[in-house]
Amino acid sequence: MAKTDISTKFNPLLGETELDLLSKLCNSVSVSGDEQEVRAIVLEELHEFAAVTKVDAMGNVLVRREGTGTDRVRVMIAAHMDEVGFMIVNDEGDGIFEFRVIGGVDPRQLVGKPVSIGREHIPGVIGAKAIHLTTPEERQQVLKVDQLRIDIGTGSGGKVKVGDRGTFATKLVVLGPSIRSKALDDRLGVFNLIQLVKHAPENVDLLAAFTVQEELGLRGARTAAFAFDPEIGIAMDSTPANDLPHYDGLENTSPNTRLGNGPAIYVMDRGTIGDQRLIRWLVASAEADAIPWQFRQPGLGGTDAGEIHKTRAGVPSVSVSVPQRYLHSAAGLIRIEDELNTLKLIHTALTRLDRTILNPQEKM
Amino acid sequence: MAKQNSLWTILQTLVETPGPSGSEHVIREKVKAEIQGHVDELYTDALGNLIARKGSLKEGGKRIMISAHIDEIGLMVTYVDDNGFARFMPIGGINPLTCLGGRVVFMNGTQGVIGMERLDKGEFPELPKYFIDTGATAKADSKVGVGDVCGFERPLLDLGKRIVAKSMDDRVAAAITVEALKEVKPGVNEIYFVFSVQEEVGIRGAVTAAYGVDPEVGLAVDVTRTGDTPLGVKMEVSLGNGPAIKVRDSSFIADPRVVRWMVNEAKTQEIPYQLEVLEAGGTDGAAIQRARAGVPAGCLSIPCRYIHSPSEMVDRDDVLNSVRLLVGLLGKPVSLG
Amino acid sequence: MKLDLKQHLKDMISAAGPSGYEDPIREIIRAAWQPLADEVRVNNLGSLVAIRRGEGAEPRPSVMIAAHMDAIGLMVTGIDEGFLRFTQIGGVDPRILPGQMVTVHGTNADVPRELPGMVVMPPAGLLPKDGKSGPLPQKYLLVDTGLLPDEVKQFVRVGDVISFATEPMELAGDCVSGHTLDNRASVAAVTVALEMLSRRKHLWDVMAVATSQEEVGGIGAMVDAVAIKPDFAIVIDVTFAKAPGGAGIGNFELGKVTPVTWGSCNHPALHSAMLATAEEYEISIAKDFAPTGSGTDAWDIQVAEAGVPVVELGIPLRYMHTPVEVVSLKDVRRAGRLMAEFIAGLSLDFMKTVIWE
Numbered sequence A: 001m002a003k004t005d006i007s008t009k010f011n012p013l014l015g016e017t018e019l020d021l022l023s024k025l026c027n028s029v030s031v032s033g034d035e036q037e038v039r040a041i042v043l044e045e046l047h048e049f050a051a052v053t054k055v056d057a058m059g060n061v062l063v064r065r066e067g068t069g070t071d072r073v074r075v076m077i078a079a080h081m082d083e084v085g086f087m088i089v090n091d092e093g094d095g096i097f098e099f100r101v102i103g104g105v106d107p108r109q110l111v112g113k114p115v116s117i118g119r120e121h122i123p124g125v126i127g128a129k130a131i132h133l134t135t136p137e138e139r140q141q142v143l144k145v146d147q148l149r150i151d152i153g154t155g156s157g158g159k160v161k162v163g164d165r166g167t168f169a170t171k172l173v174v175l176g177p178s179i180r181s182k183a184l185d186d187r188l189g190v191f192n193l194i195q196l197v198k199h200a201p202e203n204v205d206l207l208a209a210f211t212v213q214e215e216l217g218l219r220g221a222r223t224a225a226f227a228f229d230p231e232i233g234i235a236m237d238s239t240p241a242n243d244l245p246h247y248d249g250l251e252n253t254s255p256n257t258r259l260g261n262g263p264a265i266y267v268m269d270r271g272t273i274g275d276q277r278l279i280r281w282l283v284a285s286a287e288a289d290a291i292p293w294q295f296r297q298p299g300l301g302g303t304d305a306g307e308i309h310k311t312r313a314g315v316p317s318v319s320v321s322v323p324q325r326y327l328h329s330a331a332g333l334i335r336i337e338d339e340l341n342t343l344k345l346i347h348t349a350l351t352r353l354d355r356t357i358l359n360p361q362e363k364m
Numbered sequence B: 001m002a003k004q005n006s007l008w009t010i011l012q013t014l015v016e017t018p019g020p021s022g023s024e025h026v027i028r029e030k031v032k033a034e035i036q037g038h039v040d041e042l043y044t045d046a047l048g049n050l051i052a053r054k055g056s057l058k059e060g061g062k063r064i065m066i067s068a069h070i071d072e073i074g075l076m077v078t079y080v081d082d083n084g085f086a087r088f089m090p091i092g093g094i095n096p097l098t099c100l101g102g103r104v105v106f107m108n109g110t111q112g113v114i115g116m117e118r119l120d121k122g123e124f125p126e127l128p129k130y131f132i133d134t135g136a137t138a139k140a141d142s143k144v145g146v147g148d149v150c151g152f153e154r155p156l157l158d159l160g161k162r163i164v165a166k167s168m169d170d171r172v173a174a175a176i177t178v179e180a181l182k183e184v185k186p187g188v189n190e191i192y193f194v195f196s197v198q199e200e201v202g203i204r205g206a207v208t209a210a211y212g213v214d215p216e217v218g219l220a221v222d223v224t225r226t227g228d229t230p231l232g233v234k235m236e237v238s239l240g241n242g243p244a245i246k247v248r249d250s251s252f253i254a255d256p257r258v259v260r261w262m263v264n265e266a267k268t269q270e271i272p273y274q275l276e277v278l279e280a281g282g283t284d285g286a287a288i289q290r291a292r293a294g295v296p297a298g299c300l301s302i303p304c305r306y307i308h309s310p311s312e313m314v315d316r317d318d319v320l321n322s323v324r325l326l327v328g329l330l331g332k333p334v335s336l337g
Numbered sequence C: 001m002k003l004d005l006k007q008h009l010k011d012m013i014s015a016a017g018p019s020g021y022e023d024p025i026r027e028i029i030r031a032a033w034q035p036l037a038d039e040v041r042v043n044n045l046g047s048l049v050a051i052r053r054g055e056g057a058e059p060r061p062s063v064m065i066a067a068h069m070d071a072i073g074l075m076v077t078g079i080d081e082g083f084l085r086f087t088q089i090g091g092v093d094p095r096i097l098p099g100q101m102v103t104v105h106g107t108n109a110d111v112p113r114e115l116p117g118m119v120v121m122p123p124a125g126l127l128p129k130d131g132k133s134g135p136l137p138q139k140y141l142l143v144d145t146g147l148l149p150d151e152v153k154q155f156v157r158v159g160d161v162i163s164f165a166t167e168p169m170e171l172a173g174d175c176v177s178g179h180t181l182d183n184r185a186s187v188a189a190v191t192v193a194l195e196m197l198s199r200r201k202h203l204w205d206v207m208a209v210a211t212s213q214e215e216v217g218g219i220g221a222m223v224d225a226v227a228i229k230p231d232f233a234i235v236i237d238v239t240f241a242k243a244p245g246g247a248g249i250g251n252f253e254l255g256k257v258t259p260v261t262w263g264s265c266n267h268p269a270l271h272s273a274m275l276a277t278a279e280e281y282e283i284s285i286a287k288d289f290a291p292t293g294s295g296t297d298a299w300d301i302q303v304a305e306a307g308v309p310v311v312e313l314g315i316p317l318r319y320m321h322t323p324v325e326v327v328s329l330k331d332v333r334r335a336g337r338l339m340a341e342f343i344a345g346l347s348l349d350f351m352k353t354v355i356w357e
Helices: A018-029 A036-046 A182-200 A221-230 A274-288 A337-351 B009-015 B025-035 B168-184 B207-215 B255-267 B284-289 B315-331 C005-013 C024-037 C150-153 C181-197 C218-228 C268-280 C295-304 C329-344
Strands: A052-055 A061-065 A072-081 A085-091 A096-100 A113-117 A123-128 A165-168 A174-176 A178-181 A206-210 A230-241 A265-266 A294-296 A317-324 A332-335 B043-044 B050-054 B065-070 B074-080 B086-091 B102-105 B111-116 B130-133 B149-152 B163-164 B190-196 B217-224 B244-248 B274-277 B296-303 B312-315 C039-042 C048-052 C061-067 C073-080 C083-088 C101-106 C112-119 C142-144 C161-164 C169-171 C175-177 C205-211 C232-240 C258-262 C285-290 C308-317 C325-328
Touching: A018 A036, A018 A178, A018 A182, A036 A061, A036 A182, A036 C112, A052 B074, A061 A221, A072 A182, A072 A221, A072 A265, A096 A294, A165 C295, A178 A182, A178 A337, A178 B315, A178 C218, A182 A206, A182 A230, A182 A317, A182 A332, A182 A337, A206 A221, A230 A337, A274 A317, A274 A337, A317 A332, A317 A337, A332 A337, B009 B168, B009 B315, B025 B043, B025 B050, B025 B190, B050 B207, B065 B168, B065 B207, B065 B284, B065 B315, B168 B190, B168 B217, B168 B296, B168 B315, B190 B207, B190 B296, B207 B284, B217 B255, B217 B284, B217 B315, B244 B255, B255 B296, B255 B315, B274 C073, B274 C101, B274 C142, B284 B296, B296 B312, B296 B315, B312 B315, C005 C024, C005 C175, C005 C181, C005 C329, C024 C048, C024 C142, C024 C205, C048 C181, C061 C181, C061 C218, C061 C295, C073 C142, C073 C150, C083 C161, C083 C218, C181 C205, C181 C218, C181 C232, C181 C308, C181 C325, C181 C329, C205 C218, C218 C295, C232 C295, C232 C329, C258 C268, C258 C329, C268 C308, C268 C329, C285 C308, C295 C308, C308 C325, C308 C329, C325 C329
Parallel strands: A072 A206, A072 A230, A230 A317, A265 A294, B065 B190, B065 B217, B217 B296, B244 B274, C061 C205, C061 C232, C232 C308, C258 C285
Antiparallel strands: A052 A061, A061 A206, A085 A096, A085 A165, A113 A123, A113 A165, A174 A178, A178 A332, A265 A317, B043 B050, B050 B190, B074 B086, B074 B149, B086 B130, B102 B111, B102 B149, B111 B130, B163 B312, B244 B296, C039 C048, C048 C205, C073 C083, C073 C161, C083 C142, C101 C112, C101 C161, C112 C142, C169 C175, C175 C325, C258 C308
């Protein structure tokens, strides 16, 4: 463990400037395969802060923020810039378009929603038949994606083209202690990573990877990790909080995480078994600074760590996420305190990081 | 120098040691203790693979990677309820049918038994129906919590020609590899014996081990199914008919040149062998094949009944013949014509 | 010598070469590509690489063209009284199997033997319940070689591969039918491109790769990209042509267009550049949408090491993964021409334009 007299003066707040940035990020249309809008924001925010910034062959933004001092650990932190959405695949004329989903979106979340398409954020709707025109039998069937259409209005004259990508049109709002927005997965991670680069502790070399195509199989993380060749990997993502009440009042045994219980540290998901040394390091850092934390329930799902840890000759890795209700829908919900505590936790953990953490694995 | 343990003693030690994917620290030390002093180089990589080198590359030789995984399937606690019952998720491929009444041991020593909710008529017992009972009466006195890992607990059973234990997958291969490691004279070859981690959760350790070792040819050593039990899945591999030379499984197609190399060696040494096509499963061979610019790879399979149950069965002669075949393959120049 | 495209394609689709066992097809491609290349070699997992060196000053950038040469097939899993049980190599719809003519590549004897065979359905009375109605599950199908059980055991063993034996056919309007047009049609297009490039000046190095094991997971391409480390890659694979049962989006008219893929596996700058070349040379193209990624070598090449930008072309094909696939030679020629013009037009600093914006 590093010397504990390094106090972290980093006390993040979600003031007006920060909220503006987060809103800009969340309201962007950056669907897997076309992350340009978020990429441009990241590049603008960080161009003066980073020693070396590069956009690689896949579109990842790779930022190296070197520290000072000797024997610095090279830590890669990944946050993905892409969100789930759709691609327009056919123009039926009269402003009506057929589309296909990109990433894991439950088709039941699509019906009757406003959407935003392309760089220009062209507004459209995913219509649903008027209830008056449906039969009870029909209403028993889930509408499949190839039955749905996007309508941008008639006389729209070529504003939307086949091949364009889009997503839900939800705008970020603050609701008391919460934020409601689309794409909190993973604009929260992107926002946090930007802050970490801006306030990077001096004792580490921070290799910040703003990755692409995470939702399509952790694709960007793979090439980013290869290029960075880090010693430790951390994925910052968002994870479901299924902490609603059970319909019959039974105990909810699979909440995954709970809102308000702090950043969620992963032990095991579908793609990664977290390195036990890193998990211990994060927990100890949280306890030392009295930051609330929780374990994300071992289960399915995955993060960029799934690719990072298998890179080259192996990279001990771990994931930390902000709990979020209603992931991959038109609007997710998080607690502001969970988001700020996640950022605080990573920062303070980094300040306590030194090479002894990579000592051979001992018994847990 | 530690006392030389026999193959069967080593096998018993290895199969009876807990160590599901991600928690291989104990089993790794056991393997290390057996091979230390027999190798030229020994290290543990970033993910926990134990890698041992014997021999150095000379003219006419090849860098060979042998991979036997030391992790086993297991369970991880996802939730402890108010009454102290622990819900879990599988580590690796757990067949729900093998769970009921199963005995488990956690890495922290706690033991328990697996119970099940009642089933409705015609209902199939999926994993969420089960829970682990460690004897705790409330969440507060449970000695296990979210993230704790356990493996199945079954002592080795000696049936004479056949032996039974949990985790023959893949500890029998690890034992065979340890034995071959001790016996082999590398000659012109440089041999890397990898005791890999996290195979059961997706062949992960072998990926990084293969990248680091950068071999010219590689073999996984793992178990394979047999087709010789009543009304079982049809398969041409049988217990007692010799080590199986894998042609393919669901994770990769073994390089035909490697298959030929293995068959020729078996024929030369007059070792009985079987050709194996497995319409399921995966092994470290797939990871080796995909490393860097590609590696001709194959797999030496030990026939095994009841894989991924707490009572996996192998044949003693198959085990001994696997050692012979492996030693023979590694101790001479490799011909991949 | 002018390329006889039809014969070249027919030669290729008469050869076996299921994934992992590409020796026969590799030799045919080698014979065609050797005269068109400066160097030909075989990669670690069996892909064939033909290198045409460019005329630009060193260090020259290189483009990798990937067309997989392996095909779907079957593999012997057991021998029962002379009948062969089998499994698939790659994705085969079992419903197309009954009655198909196949070749069993028997390796048990000292000299390998190619045995003609046929896929047969056992009578329902000999099967368990789930074999008595509906499509017959593959596990019940058998291959009958007509030989007596002892002879079969002499020549065939577990693990032997089985390929389809349908003869190539010339259909109307410059169309060819046969098995393994997926993806030998694309290989033929690469041959066309290499032949055109041999008569043109090009600055870049061209690495034409007939990749192995695409049908079982893009394995060859994955490792070839690491071995070659190209600046970018062109992947060419067959795609769906309008046919009975498939006429909607993503199905293209046979003989009319060369689809260029637009999706997450393809770099937008390369896509635009390809479209620009097509427009300049009046080559008909269409967009093929792959929103979540391509099920081709592109998927694996794109994420090799630090990443490789990819552009993808398609050759429309009917009845994919059956022994009666159909392509139009017009599509093969057009794709070859597009690749040749594109590569010939590459300036040495072309990669400066392959950026994200």
